[in-house]
Amino acid sequence: MPNYKYTKEDYAILNSYKQFSESLGVYLGENVEIVLYSFENDEYTILFVVNEYLKNKKIGDVISDKDKNVLNELLNNNLLYKNYFLETVIGECQKINYMIIKNSDEVPIAMIVMSWYYDTSLINTLKIFIPDNINDNIKDKQNRKSEDIILDAIKKVMSTVDKSEVGPSVYNKTIIKKLFNQGIFEFKEAVQLVSNYLNISHHTVYLHLRSIKKRKK
DSSP states (O other): OTTTTOOHHHHHHHHHHHHHHHHHHHOOOOEEEEEEEEETTHHHHHHHSSSSSGGTTTOOOBBOOHHHHHHHHHHHHHHHHEEEEEEETTTEEEEEEEEEOOOOOOEEEEEEEEETTTTOOOOHHHHHHHOTTTTHHHHHHHHHHHHHHHHHHHHHHHHHHHHHOOOOOHHHHHHHHHHTTTTTTGTTTTHHHHHHHOOHHHHHHHHHHHHHHHHHO
């Protein structure tokens, strides 16, 4: 903060939040980005970041305009945190938490921003919460549930796509693209279930998937 010199206590607090962020990142997995901003300089630079590849952020980067606007809102209204959902123009969905970090004198010294990216692979999310040594009975139960997960995802995605708005020619591809972004096709049953539900051949599903993967590359 302006005209404030950081103390040993402040640095110790920041260091503890770096350790906390790293541990939380391991716990939550690849879908979450955690950014720790320091207020030690006027640019509010990144002190630490977890899963930096999600948005290509790195230590030393200046705070983004979006995050700075939220920071000012919190400080001006004497708030400690804020949660909200965000959907970008390209359909990416995030849940974001902003939290102000204060020292023992109630001086704001940092802000931590946690962003959960819903369109990152669903299967990677599930793996985080399933032990490696899970027994065969639980694995079988999980396999049976995978069909329910896929069908539920199809229904939810279809409810967000207006056929008259996107056009009949790209309706199926739009749905398949959204499911692909959610990692649904990492389930081995997904192609057949999607083709059955959309009433198209599995060859057509594969055709759309090849096109989507080619565009991403």
